[in-house]
Amino acid sequence: MSHPTTMRALQFRELGGLTEVQLPVPEPRPDELLVRTTATTICTSDLNDIACNPFGAPLPRVLGHEGAGLVVAVGNPALGFAVGDRVAVHPVIPCRSCENCQRGLGHLCSRMGHLGLDRDGTFAEFFCIRADRARRAPPGLDPAAAALLEPVAVCLEAVERGRIRPGETVLIVGDGPFGIIMARLALPRAPRRIILAGRHDFRLSQVPEAVTLNEKRTPDVGQAIQELTAGAGVDVAILAVGSQSALEVCVASLRARGRLVVFSAINGPASVDLFRVHVKELEILGACNDQDLIDAALERLTDPALRLGSLVTHRVPFAGWPRAFALARGGKDEALKVALVFGDTQ
Numbered sequence: 001m002s003h004p005t006t007m008r009a010l011q012f013r014e015l016g017g018l019t020e021v022q023l024p025v026p027e028p029r030p031d032e033l034l035v036r037t038t039a040t041t042i043c044t045s046d047l048n049d050i051a052c053n054p055f056g057a058p059l060p061r062v063l064g065h066e067g068a069g070l071v072v073a074v075g076n077p078a079l080g081f082a083v084g085d086r087v088a089v090h091p092v093i094p095c096r097s098c099e100n101c102q103r104g105l106g107h108l109c110s111r112m113g114h115l116g117l118d119r120d121g122t123f124a125e126f127f128c129i130r131a132d133r134a135r136r137a138p139p140g141l142d143p144a145a146a147a148l149l150e151p152v153a154v155c156l157e158a159v160e161r162g163r164i165r166p167g168e169t170v171l172i173v174g175d176g177p178f179g180i181i182m183a184r185l186a187l188p189r190a191p192r193r194i195i196l197a198g199r200h201d202f203r204l205s206q207v208p209e210a211v212t213l214n215e216k217r218t219p220d221v222g223q224a225i226q227e228l229t230a231g232a233g234v235d236v237a238i239l240a241v242g243s244q245s246a247l248e249v250c251v252a253s254l255r256a257r258g259r260l261v262v263f264s265a266i267n268g269p270a271s272v273d274l275f276r277v278h279v280k281e282l283e284i285l286g287a288c289n290d291q292d293l294i295d296a297a298l299e300r301l302t303d304p305a306l307r308l309g310s311l312v313t314h315r316v317p318f319a320g321w322p323r324a325f326a327l328a329r330g331g332k333d334e335a336l337k338v339a340l341v342f343g344d345t346q
């Protein structure tokens with residue numbers, strides 16, 4: 001299959017926005033696949049990168065790390081993929097040799113490669129991915145849903161870190177796409193109750209199985225959680241929004257031996273009531289990326305009961321990218337995941 005030599009791409013050149021540019025189609029290295037993008041979803045972290053480049057990506061850089069597409073070239077025939085394969089990809093590229101990688105913690109690799117960060121990403125008509133970070137997408141899986149492979153994997157990590165047991169009560173604070181995905185992923189663990197706190201009715205309504213609290217109408221969320229649990233508190237609290245007040249609600253809501261999962265980072269120091277951690281023997285667990293959950297995530301994506309594809313509320317043709325980013329940034333009452341989709345690529 002032949003492919004063009006140039007492509008449209010969204011380049012991050014300076015803080016505040018992206019620029020549509022024409023770039024050469026990249027060449028896959030011997031261990032990589034060249035993928036023609038069919039769909040790529042916008043992540044909160046893309047919006048943060050554009051606003052303040054917190055990870056210090058060298059510019060210019062094609063952003064985007066949640067993608068799916070069609071293999072159009074393979075770096076070498078032994079990679080296990082063929083031209084024409086539909087793939088979903090995981091943007092984290094462990095080096096496989098640093099100390100963390102050797103401990104089996106490739107997701108915390110100290111020399112981590114990452115699509116859209118140290119190499120060009122998926123907001124382009126083509127991108128390259130190391131073959132071990134790609135999976136064949138099952139037939140019938142919508143490309144925009146396939147693009148959710150990594151967000152689902154990282155949410156699965158947070159749910160696993162929380163070790164939710166049947167009958168337990170789970171609190172998730174934050175109603176962004178991650179909070180919603182984590183709530184859906186927690187359901188098969190048969191919690192007694194999931195309490196989802198956020199600020200947008202549209203988003204909170206995405207998990208009808210959960211008891212929801214809209215902070216706009218419930219000024220004292222901590223109190224409301226105590227009432228919901230008859231004063232017992234929750235077993236697991238997942239911080240899915242990076243704010244000090246959310247962190248305080250999580251810690252204050254945990255019962256003895258409860259687990260706090262810190263999924264959303266707070267930039268800079270935050271304060272935690274360590275006396276409470278001490279007297280209640282609480283556990284604080286970080287969750288960042290995922291430890292080899294790529295196949296498990298693909299399984300969840302294809303589980304109709306979890307309806308994860310419904311997270312993609314908008315599919316915007318690539319040419320409409322400014323609208324797509326505006327929706328992802330400001331459309332909190334109508335949008336969850338916004339996908340850029342490309343024309344028929346067969």
Ligand SMILES: [Zn+2]
Nearest residue numbers: 043045066151
């Ligand atoms: Zn992401």
Ligand SMILES: [Zn+2]
Nearest residue numbers: 095098101109
């Ligand atoms: Zn490494």
